[in-house]
Amino acid sequence: MKPTKKRKEGFTRRDVLKSAAIVGTGAVIGFPNVLRAANRKEVRIGFIYGAHIHQWLAPLGVEKGYFKEEGLEPKILSYTSAGIMGPHIAKGEMDIGLMGLASVILTRAQGVDIKVIGTQNQGGSALVVAPEIKKFEDLEGKPVGHPGVGAVQHVLLTHLIKKYNTSVKEVTVKPSDMPILAKNREVFAIQQFEPFISMICQNAPGWKRLILDTDYLPGNQCCVIAVLDKYAKENPEVIEKIMRMHAKTTKYILAHPKESCAMISAQSGHDLKVTTEAYKYMVFPWPPWINSPTAKTTIKWMIEGNKLDSKAVTPDIDTWWSSLYDPTYERNLDKSGLIKKLDKGGIPV
Secondary structure, eight states: OOOOTTTTTOOOOHHHHHTTTBBBBBOOOOOOOOOOOOTEEEEEEEEEEOOOOSSHHHHHHHHHTTTHTTTTEEEEEEEESSTTTOOOOTTOSSEEEEEEEEHHHHHTTTTTOOOEEEESSOEEEEEEEEEOOOSSSGGTTTTEEEOOSSSHHHHHHHHHHTTTTTTOOOEEEEEHHHHHHTTTTTSSSEEETTHHHHHHHHHSOOOOOEOOOOOOOOTTOOOOEEEEEHHHHHHHHHHHHHHHHHHHHHHHHHHHHHHHHHHHHHHHHHHHHHHHHTTTTTTOSOOOOOHHHHHHHHHHHHHTTTTOOOOOOOOHHHHHHHHHOOOOHHHHHHHTHHHHHHTTTOOOO
């Protein structure tokens, strides 16, 4: 085998970790081109480490200058997993959470008045497996990685275990470690989100996507825009601006995939080849509205998998979801005419 350049084809832990200056329970990420300005209102935005292509509002909002246009000064906070974001937003340590839906659901079930106000990706997860694994049942008794309890991917894995009546050894693995564990054969499958799936497939010989989340749950509401109800009521102008950025960045990533991948790669530190491959498996909803049916399916699966106490979801899933999801902000965005203007190309993105 001919030697290859590490930057292009190889993989080291440093390649992944360089996407963040510090990765912890809320580290500030030095997004390029973020200039401090006293005349702009600071907004603290949390997102999941490495999930730039899932939660494009932050990276594209910075790169395209939308925060500056809206008079906002973003303070971008990176969290190592979806599960730990709930307690931090509950404490008021971030204003806007770009979060996995499962984390928001668990946060609400604990009595926190958190609201889902907008969508991010609706797909982009998969079960990726070693070469000899041909079907889910082949994983019986074998170690299978996932990013942690509280992540949408753990909910999906739990559902698959029940669906195929197959017992596996669940292993919580940091996203940055997953390609290495796969290459070293320490796990035989990993339920994860992009772009780490693409990293695994490109760097662990023979590894492949076996089951996409959208294979069995089309339009899977994976990530959302969440906010404490108190913050939303006290800062309606900020929410309005965030929603405008939400529409513009979603339209941009759909209309300009090549440019978007380049920007996201620059911000994440991930190889452009990885980001471009990951893009193919993403779902960027347009119009950018929440997919309530799949969100309610996630709640159902969390209850069935003992991840969510059914007693907390009262009187039923439909009513409880209606108390968590507030479509007011999407409706206001639609009424503003911005969606129609973006559709017609009246506003350059």
